[in-house]
Each structure stands twice: as structure tokens, then as C-alpha cells.
Amino acid sequence: MTATDDYLANNATYADSFHGPLPLPPAKHVAVVACMDARLNVYGALGIAEGExxxxxxxxxxxxxxxxxxxxxxxxxxxxxxxxxIHHTDCGMLTFTDDDFKASIEKDTGVRPAWAAEAFGDLEGDVRQSVARIKASPFIPHKDQIRGFVFDVATGKLKEVS
Amino acid sequence: MTATDDYLANNATYADSFHGPLPLPPAKHVAVVACMDARLNVYGALGIAEGExxxxxxxxxxxxxxxxxxxxxxxxxxxxxxxxxIHHTDCGMLTFTDDDFKASIEKDTGVRPAWAAEAFGDLEGDVRQSVARIKASPFIPHKDQIRGFVFDVATGKLKEVS
Structure with a gap:
């Protein structure tokens, strides 16, 4: 049994009490952009329900x-x-540099990634960088409600980055 | 009150019963790649707990x-x-073409995106395309446990793509 098999068993239980389908467009008109970190359950942390x-x-x-x-x-x-x-405390991205990560990949595989790894040294600074990148894009029409937060993996609390 | 404000109020409730911090590396050694769709709550659908x-x-x-x-x-x-x-039924990506989406952006803003929109016409075919792209990458070391699914937004069930 792999972890994937365990999750498939969980899915059967989930489907037993599932009621769908909901409409495709998000009911709360919100898009969240968050770190993939395993400790950041955005549904729990924000109280997001299906469809929102x-x-x-x-x-x-x-x-x-x-x-x-x-x-x-x-x-x-x-x-x-x-x-x-949403960024978060104790983020893995604070623990390495782009140069070292890419050199390590090149050493192992012979190929150096052409992309940036996007490591950062300043958590709140990188939240502001994310806001700046969205504001600089011509492709995003709605920019007056962009708010950035740091999730504390010790307390579960969101702190707004001002 | 914005929807963001509502979610921040939910966060205070979440933090009240939160116990952390958990270790940084995912306990189940799994990475999920899923559509952003509002109806696909991957924590619920797979029974993923914080830290996994x-x-x-x-x-x-x-x-x-x-x-x-x-x-x-x-x-x-x-x-x-x-x-x-994880892809899912009734996906927005099935409802447009890259050409039309990019032409629409160009018409509104004067700028044509240099990126692909990644619209697709075949749900299971695109799951297989995702597997193929991972397998083709020199940067991903572990490729023997990659499994692709379609989530049914009507029933909540995952169907494996073979």
C-alpha cells in the first residue's frame, strides 16, 4: 500500500457524504495563492468551503x-x-539559494535548470514582491483587493504584511 | 467587509484549536498537483491532514x-x-482555446501573453500529458509513483486515468 492508496480509500468516505455539482465560478470571487507547504491547509486556515x-x-x-x-x-x-x-514561517524557500540548488541539480543530472528556483531570504519582503509582480502584470484586471499574509506554522494564525 | 475579511475571521477560529509546529518535510512523502477549481477541496477529497x-x-x-x-x-x-x-470534470479549461483567450487579452490590453494558456479539449488526455511532462523532465528524481486522476465534481469521486 502506498500513501496514494491510503488517500484513495479516504476519497471513498468523502464521496459518501458529497453533494454536487456546485457552480463553476467561485462563489466568494476570491483567488488564493499560497505556498505548497504541507502544514498550510488553506481550507482549514481560512475556513474555505467547496465552491468558494x-x-x-x-x-x-x-x-x-x-x-x-x-x-x-x-x-x-x-x-x-x-x-x-500566503507565505508562512519556517518556509523551505528560506533554507537554500537558487545558485546552490541549481548547481546541485547540474551536478546530479548534467543539466542546469533554465528557470529560477525562487528561493528568498526575507519572508515579508517576498510577499511584497508577489504583490508587486501582480501589480506589474498587464494581464490581471482586478488589482485593488490584493492582500498578503504570513501564516505562522506554530500558531495557525495569519499575520497581514503591510 | 470583503470576502478576505470573512476568511480572516475564520482564521481566528482555526488558530484557537491549532497545534503546531509540525515538521517541515511532508510526513506521507506525497506531492499533489491539482486544478485550482473552487469545487475541488483536495484536503477533503483525499483526507489529507496538516503536515502530510x-x-x-x-x-x-x-x-x-x-x-x-x-x-x-x-x-x-x-x-x-x-x-x-488531479484534473476534474466540468473544468473551465475545456471551455476556451488558447488562441481565443490570448486574442481577448490582446484586444483589451494591447499586450499578447507570451505564455500558453494551457486550455485542453480532452480531460484524460491532459492528465496523461501531465504525466508525460513529468517523466520527460531531468529535474524530477522519483518517477515510479506518478498516478493521475479525474475528480468528478458531481459525485466527489476520483477516477484513475489508465
Missing amino acids: AHVIRNAGGVITEDEIRSLAISQRLLGTTEIIL | AHVIRNAGGVITEDEIRSLAISQRLLGTTEIIL
Whole structure:
């Protein structure tokens, strides 16, 4: 049995009490962009119910071209207007540098990634960087409700980055 | 009150019963890549608890450079070895074409995105495309446990794509 098999067994239980389908557009008109971190359950931490919000996640919760793509689809085709950005304490992205990570991959595989790893040294600074990247994009129409937070993995609390 | 404010009120309730911090590496050694769709609560649908799995999400649940970046960090730095891919029925990505979406953006803003929108016409085919992209990447070391699914937004059930 793999962990994937365990999760499939859980899915059968979930489906037993599932009621669908809900409408496609997010009912709360919100898109969340958060780190992929295992300790950050965005449904729990924000009390998001099924059907309410888009959830976009990656290593760091950073804004790259693919998050701009997702946010453009979210706002332009599916009616979201608010963006919530979430980084978190004790993030893995604080523990390495792009140069070291890429050199390590090159050493192991012979191929150096052409992409940035997006490691960062300043948690709140990188939340502000994410806001700045969204504001700089011509493809995101709604930019007046973008708020950035740091989730504390010790307390479960969100702190707004001002 | 914005929807974001409502979610912040929910967070205070969540933090009241939160116990942390958990270790940084995912306890189940799993990374999930899923669509951002509002109706797909991956914590509920898979029964994922805090601390267990990385969750990566975007429009479509597709694999682009940024998902390769996240998966490389997940596997190489944080010890995950299994990948679960989840697309879903009634996906917004089935409702438009890259050409039309990008022409619409160009018409509104004067700027044509240099990126692919990653719309697709075949749900299970795109799950297989995601598997193929991961398998083709030199940056992902663990490729023997990659499984792809379609989540049914009417029933809550996952169906494996073979």
C-alpha cells in the first residue's frame, strides 16, 4: 500500500457524504495563492468551503508566469476579484539559494535548470514582491483587493504584511 | 467587509484549536498537483491532514515549468517520492482555446501573453500529458509513483486515468 492508496480509500468516505455539482465560478470571487507547504491547509486556515475560492499553490507561494496565467483565467473567465497571498514561517524557500540548488541539480543530472528556483531570504519582503509582480502584470484586471499574509506554522494564525 | 475579511475571521477560529509546529518535510512523502477549481477541496477529497503532503495547484492542474520547479524542490529538498495528479470534470479549461483567450487579452490590453494558456479539449488526455511532462523532465528524481486522476465534481469521486 502506498500513501496514494491510503488517500484513495479516504476519497471513498468523502464521496459518501458529497453533494454536487456546485457552480463553476467561485462563489466568494476570491483567488488564493499560497505556498505548497504541507502544514498550510488553506481550507482549514481560512475556513474555505467547496465552491468558494480558487486555490493556486507552488513552492514558496511565489508569483511566476504560471501564477499570472492562473490568475488571468481566474479573473477574466471565472469572475474573481480579490487575491489573497500566503507565505508562512519556517518556509523551505528560506533554507537554500537558487545558485546552490541549481548547481546541485547540474551536478546530479548534467543539466542546469533554465528557470529560477525562487528561493528568498526575507519572508515579508517576498510577499511584497508577489504583490508587486501582480501589480506589474498587464494581464490581471482586478488589482485593488490584493492582500498578503504570513501564516505562522506554530500558531495557525495569519499575520497581514503591510 | 470583503470576502478576505470573512476568511480572516475564520482564521481566528482555526488558530484557537491549532497545534503546531509540525515538521517541515511532508510526513506521507506525497506531492499533489491539482486544478485550482473552487469545487475541488483536495484536503477533503483525499483526507489529507496538516503536515502530510505538498499541494501544488494551478488553472487546469497542468504541468508547466513552475510545477517542475515546485516538484523538484519537493522531491530533492523535502523528501517526497509519490506524485498525485488531479484534473476534474466540468473544468473551465475545456471551455476556451488558447488562441481565443490570448486574442481577448490582446484586444483589451494591447499586450499578447507570451505564455500558453494551457486550455485542453480532452480531460484524460491532459492528465496523461501531465504525466508525460513529468517523466520527460531531468529535474524530477522519483518517477515510479506518478498516478493521475479525474475528480468528478458531481459525485466527489476520483477516477484513475489508465
